Amino acid sequence: MRPRHWAKLTSASALAIMMGCLPLRAETPIQIDATLGVPLPEQPELKLLDSEQPASPPAPLAHSGAASEPDIVTGTVSAGSRLRDPAKLDATAPAEAEEEPVTLDIPAIEMPATDPALVPASKAVEPAPPAPQTGPLQSVEPLVPPPEMPKVVVTVPPGLEFAAAVAEHLQDAVALHRLSERERNEIIAAYQANENKPFWIDGKGWNEAGKRIVAQLGRAAEDGLRPSDYPLPAFEASDKAKLAEADIRLSALAVLYARDARGGRIDPRRLSKLITPTLYLPSATEVLSELAGATDAGAVLAAYNPPHEGYQRLKAKLVEMREHLDDTPLVRIPAGPPLKLGMRDERVPLVRARLGLGPSEDQVFDRSTSLALADFQKKAGLPANGILSERTLAALGKPATARGEEDIVAQMERWRWLPPDLGTDHIMVNVPEMRVRVIRSGKVVHEARTIIGKPESATPIFSHKMDHVIVNPSWYVPPSILKKEFLPGLAADPDYAAKRGYVVTRTKGGGISVRQPPGERNALGWIKFMFPNEHAVYLHDTPNRRLFAGERRALSHGCVRVENPFALADQVLGPEWTHERLKRLIGSGERRINLPQPLAIHLVYNTIVVGADGHITRFDDVYGFHRMVRQALEQRG
Structure with missing residues (x-):
């Protein structure tokens, strides 16, 4: 065939091939090499070789703008077919049925040896070879386990569970009638400063400090105080409201006891303007702070009583008197008019019997009866006039032990004023x-x-x-003597003061001053x-x-x-x-x-002094102050 004819035939074949590929080019854009200006060959399909599983069918190439991205793999790429020069292609040669696929040869990954220092002692064994992964990724246990986290324990401060109940009952529980408003407010402030936590209770009842305070309140009679003045609250251990209320009430009772022990039961200045001791009454804040911080709260509370030796001897004598009952026969003497020396009355034999003078049928209130009655009155703190008055008759109606106790307690009370x-x-x-x-x-x-x-x-x-x-x-004559003696004397005799060696001077206010040089x-x-x-x-x-x-x-x-x-x-x-x-x-x-x-x-x-040997010495109640104190304590009780 001549060359010209062959060239025409080749051009026609190439044109036919190009026309046949137009539908495919419409779907897949042709990539052109920017340097040579020739179309690039189509990339062959990639296939993964798996020795244990049959190769899965090749996935189509992703189009531009596809919904998902192809998986990225690494390894050595081996070409399934080599690129051919387009000029050497034979247009009449039959097309190959299938091109050789491109496979990836991925080598096994070598892991570094495990550092023994990072492996726990319990797991320091030779690891088994890893099994080939056949499914989705599994979680891998770390070589170094995470440290154990400490347990978080939320501890409620002691007593905080009672805070709400304490706050609710504060006002009512401190309302003791002998506590002043200032003392009540101080107790409330003490609880508020303590976050309304209780001082003397725990979840089951009194704590150790509370038990010691309760015990000391129960021994109040030993110091001449009345236990009935400090009634302990009752509560159930399961009732938080009652426990909180009991705690507050015990604080109030402790404050009251401390005040009484220091002389706060009666106001001595109300008895007489001549009784003016300075009382050292503790504040509620002082009492609660000392008790709350004490090793032995009971001992601290007891220490508010006088520490003086004279008081301690009286206390011991009081205990002794209560241990020995009075065996003097108690005689009931009917009421009647006052009896004086020389009077005749049918009650006289009863009076003599009560005074221990022995039986007598004589109804004359003679000198021996009057003297014995005066001695009784002296010991009872009454005017020792030997007259059977209404008050003396009432005193005779009490056992000697009870009367002696009252005298001791009244004397102990005056020691509290020091x-x-x-x-x-x-x-x-x-x-x-x-x-x-x-x-x-x-x-x-x-x-x-x-x-x-x-x-x-x-x-x-x-x-x-x-x-x-x-x-x-x-000596400057005091106003009382000046008024009673000197002014009347000067009014009767202008030389009254001079004759007695006194100097009279006029004061700026128009009065006079009298001085004895x-x-x-x-x-x-x-x-x-x-x-x-x-x-x-x-x-x-x-x-x-x-x-x-x-x-x-x-x-x-x-x-x-x-x-x-x-x-x-x-x-x-x-x-x-x-x-x-x-x-x-x-x-x-x-x-x-x-x-x-x-x-x-x-x-x-x-008026009552106990010696080191326990002997009681009594002195005259010259001003009646002892009687005033005893009566005030009786009336308050």
Whole structure:
């Protein structure tokens, strides 16, 4: 065939082939090599070789913009057919039935050896070879297990579960009628500061501190207090509301007990304007804070009672008296008119029997009966006049033991009026006993007789500090004496004061002042011991020293006259001011000498004193203060 004819035939065959491929090109865009300008050959299909599973049919090539992306694989690509030069293609040659597929030969992945330090001891064994994966990816247990997380335990603070109940019952539970509004508010504030958590209970009842407080309240009678004043609340351990209320009430009772133990049961100033001790009543805040932080809350509560030896002896005597019942026959004496010496009455034999005078048919109220009755009245704190009055008759109707208990309790109450700390060194003036003592480190180093105020001008009861002494003092007549004695005398005789050695001066307000200059006749003697106070009383010397020899020495206008005052001065002024040096100052001008340091002084009213041997000594209730205290306690009960 000639070359021209062959070229035409080849062109026609190529055109026919191109026309036959047009439908396919319409579906798949032809990619052109940008450098050579010739169409790129169609990429062969890729197939994965799997030695264990038959090859899956080849997936069609993804079109541009398909919904999903083809999976990406890695490995060595081996071509199933090689690219051919288009110029060498024979247009008349028959087309190949199937092209050789392209396969991926993926080698096994070598994993690095496991670090033994990262493998737990319990798992330090040789790992088994991994099995070929035949399905979807499985979760792989990590070589190093995660650390164990600590258990989270939510602990509720102790008592917090009672907070709501405590807050609800606070106002009602603190409402004890003998607690002031201030004390109630302090108790409420203490709970609020504690987040309304209870102080004395746990989930089952009283905690250890609560039990000790309860026990001390139950022993109140041992200190002369009434257990009925501190009624303990009842509750069920399963009732949180009752438990919370009991906790609050116990706090209120503890505060009340502490106040009573310090002398808060009665107000001494209401008994008499001459009884003016300074009470050291603890606040509710102080009581609760001390109890809550104490190892032994019961002991702390008991310590609010007086620590003084005189009080402790009375307490022991009270226990002793209650252990021994009174075997004196109790005689019922009918009511009737008062009986006096020499009167005749059918009740006289009964009175004699009650007083232990023995049987008698005589109905005359004779001297022996009157004296025995006066002795009974003295012990009972009544006016010892020997007259069978209504009050004496009522006292005779009580057993001797009960009457003795009341006296002891009333005396214990007056000890509560003293400061808890009397002072290592102090002066004690027992007014009913009419004696003064100087105590140093618990031992009496000096004591002497005194003269006290008359019943109508009683010596006041209080504590203070002595700070100076005046030698050669002047005496300024107090207003009470000026009004009763000097003004009437001056009205009758203008020289009334001058004749007695007094100096009268006019004051700015138009009144007068009467002064007795220092001297042998001065009412204060040569020396006076000063402790400035609201009653303007002090200890001093006296020119009438013979009066100390008498048994009844209630003779002054209220001040306390001291026997041998210069011996007392030796004790309070120290070694610098000796007895001889002080006496050399007598007769000169008024001289003030300050004490080296203030010395506590206590004017007390002890009508019942228990000695170290347990013996009871009673002194006259000269002002009736003992009777006032006993009656006040009875009425309050």
